[in-house]
Amino acid sequence: MIKKDIPVYSIDKLSLFKQKDIQISRFAPYLAVHKNLHLAHKHDFYHLILFLEGGGTHDIDFHKFPVQPYQIYFMIPGQVHSWSFEGHVDGYVVNFSPSFFHSFMARADFLGQYPFLNGIVEESVIDIPADIQPKVKHYFEVLLQESETDSTFGLDMVRAVLIQLFITISRLSDAEKNRQASLHNYTILKNFQKLIEVNYNTLRLPKEYAQKLFITPNYLNTICRQLMGIPSGEVIRNRIVMEAKRQLVNLDLTVAEIAYNLNFEDTSYFTKFFKKQAGVTPREFREEEIKRVKRANSRLGSIR
Structure with a gap:
């Protein structure tokens, strides 16, 4: 089941x-x-x-x-x-x-x-x-x-x-080494990530977070590339996609409801965004998760 x-x-x-x-x-x-x-x-x-x-x-x-x-x-x-x-x-x-x-x-x-x-x-x-x-x-x-x-x-x-x-x-960890090399930048990165956790549904642009951190968007982007290897915009998008995946494994929610929960204008835009970031559509991701759960249940049943 x-x-x-x-x-x-x-x-x-x-x-x-x-x-x-x-x-x-x-x-x-x-x-x-x-x-x-x-x-x-x-x-x-x-x-x-x-x-x-x-x-x-x-x-x-x-x-x-x-x-x-x-x-x-x-x-x-x-x-x-x-x-x-x-x-x-x-x-x-x-x-x-x-x-x-x-x-x-x-x-x-x-x-x-x-x-x-x-x-x-x-x-x-x-x-x-x-x-x-x-x-x-x-x-x-x-x-x-x-x-x-x-x-x-x-x-x-x-x-x-x-x-x-x-x-x-x-x-x-490499992050600890980076922190020792640049404690100030590491602190900014952690504050950026904390802000994303609170605001990812409403703030989507690096410049909006940079303003809250009292730094320039270019500086924020440099810090993310230095400490995470990806640009600041991708850090934001990754968090949105992660939340989308967490909601997609809840079969009580439709894709349209998830798009609404994540503050997308419509389902089509959400689908395009998700596929660009995850490589599959929301429905394809959900179907694969359903198959994975069935395989896991089948393996567990054979063990029992």
Whole structure:
């Protein structure tokens, strides 16, 4: 059966221990309990997995990645996710609520400083170099041990270890190197992305965002090319297309309704825009997603 809407899961529904803000587990038993998570779904919490073994693919916001040992991926609330695993898959999974660090850190934007926790798919899937694989695995072992005890300050230890993990992973990313080279430009880029999240339905032109950032459109374009490798206009269009894809997998919405939701003048203009950016029409994208879900359901049925 194909679900008409994308389910949204919360920690208290997924956690075996009914913890409110944090869930830590080996991935194999987590996967055994939550087989339905292979279908497209969303979370209202942060979600990260370190793979230790297994194959197949996983999708984040319709970007497909091969499963590889010592690959780690991060997801923020609201992203669309699905799996198609092959063979035995194991590793570690950590889920935590947006409020988990609020009482621990004074900075409200603490998580947003890490490139892999900003919802940029290309920066959220990272292969761990061999020289630090033992260190990263140790972090997850400590997290698992602390989550299974009732010791004093146990949750604070979990937070402290997660911060060590975040810093270790952040030092691997090109975005971190770019940030060290040009903190000012990196800050502008992050503010640009935050503005897009709030305004992508109404503001479509780089000059409109540049005005809000108090810089010239050319400077904004230069920053995006330097730090992301694409022009500022494409950053905006990519976000619109991503939202369109998220709504297209909701079969309760017609293409015309989605065009209206995204503030397009008419369905024809929306279709042309989507095809130019995604390479297929909205209906073709939806039909392919339906086929993919049927294939996934068929594979799951054969396993059962």
